[in-house]
Amino acid sequence: MIGAILLALGCAACTQTAGPAPGPVAAARGPTVAFESIDGPPESVFSRMVQSLTSEAESRQLSVVSRATPAHYRVRVYTATIVTPKKSVVSWVWDVYDAEQRRVFRLSGEEPVSGAGSRTWAAADEQVIRRISANGMDRLAGFMAAPRSAPASAGPGRTPEPAPDTAPARDESMAVAAYDAPGP
Numbered sequence: 001m002i003g004a005i006l007l008a009l010g011c012a013a014c015t016q017t018a019g020p021a022p023g024p025v026a027a028a029r030g031p032t033v034a035f036e037s038i039d040g041p042p043e044s045v046f047s048r049m050v051q052s053l054t055s056e057a058e059s060r061q062l063s064v065v066s067r068a069t070p071a072h073y074r075v076r077v078y079t080a081t082i083v084t085p086k087k088s089v090v091s092w093v094w095d096v097y098d099a100e101q102r103r104v105f106r107l108s109g110e111e112p113v114s115g116a117g118s119r120t121w122a123a124a125d126e127q128v129i130r131r132i133s134a135n136g137m138d139r140l141a142g143f144m145a146a147p148r149s150a151p152a153s154a155g156p157g158r159t160p161e162p163a164p165d166t167a168p169a170r171d172e173s174m175a176v177a178a179y180d181a182p183g184p
Contacts, residue, residue, distance in 0.1 A: 031072035031144050032063040036097075040079035045124050049079075052126075052133035060141045072099055073144065079132075081113070081121055088113045090124050094136050096143065107139045 035053065038046055057064045065071050078093045089110040096105035111131050113123035 030061075030063055032065050032069070033057075033073045033075060033096075033140070033144065034065050034067045034069060034071035036067050036074045036076045038077040038079070040077075041124065042121050045121050045129065048126070048129050049077075049133065052129045053137070056130075056133040056137040060137055062137065062141055062144065070099070073097065073104075074099075074101070075140070077136075081124075082110075088123060090121075090128055090132065092132050092136070094140065096140065105140075105143050107136060107143075109135055 038049060041049060054064070067074070074097045076095045076097070078095070080091050082089050082091050089112050091108070091110045093106065093108040095103050096107075098104045109132070111128045113125075113128055
């Protein structure tokens with residue numbers, strides 16, 4: 001009976017959050033972020049990516065909370081392997097949404113893969129996963145730390161800037177500029 005309860009709790013923990021779990025990271029200051037989903041990788045890569053994202057968030061003192069918790073920002077991660085005759089890459093896109101579920105930021109990139117299994121997710125070794133996590137977290141941390149401009153007062157010849165929550169989404173795309181993942 002106790003074994004069944006522990007198994008059920010363990011399974012619930014696996015499906016409850018698609019990103020870094022709350023813990024020491026959640027104690028950090030600043031805006032909170034929840035990882036809504038990580039789409040694309042197989043389970044073995046997904047698990048390693050969650051661990052890597054957790055580590056990278058902790059090193060940057062980002063406040064990551066469970067997706068079941070209210071957060072200032074929510075992130076959806078999309079990944080895919082792209083194989084061409086000349087190269088293979090893991091392509092990734094992070095869509096960042098505000099508390100009102102409006103996309104406010106997009107970042108993306110590609111990580112080259114090579115060697116055995118370069119035509120599959122098997123080529124996504126620890127270095128590839130770490131580079132995706134580190135690059136994404138660096139850019140997410142920069143976005144979260146950037147001061148948000150307050151609306152300027154309208155006067156003669158002046159147009160107020162949009163408030164941060166009504167501004168159009170910023171696009172930080174690198175090599176995957178044409179990729180447009182489905183919205184919420």
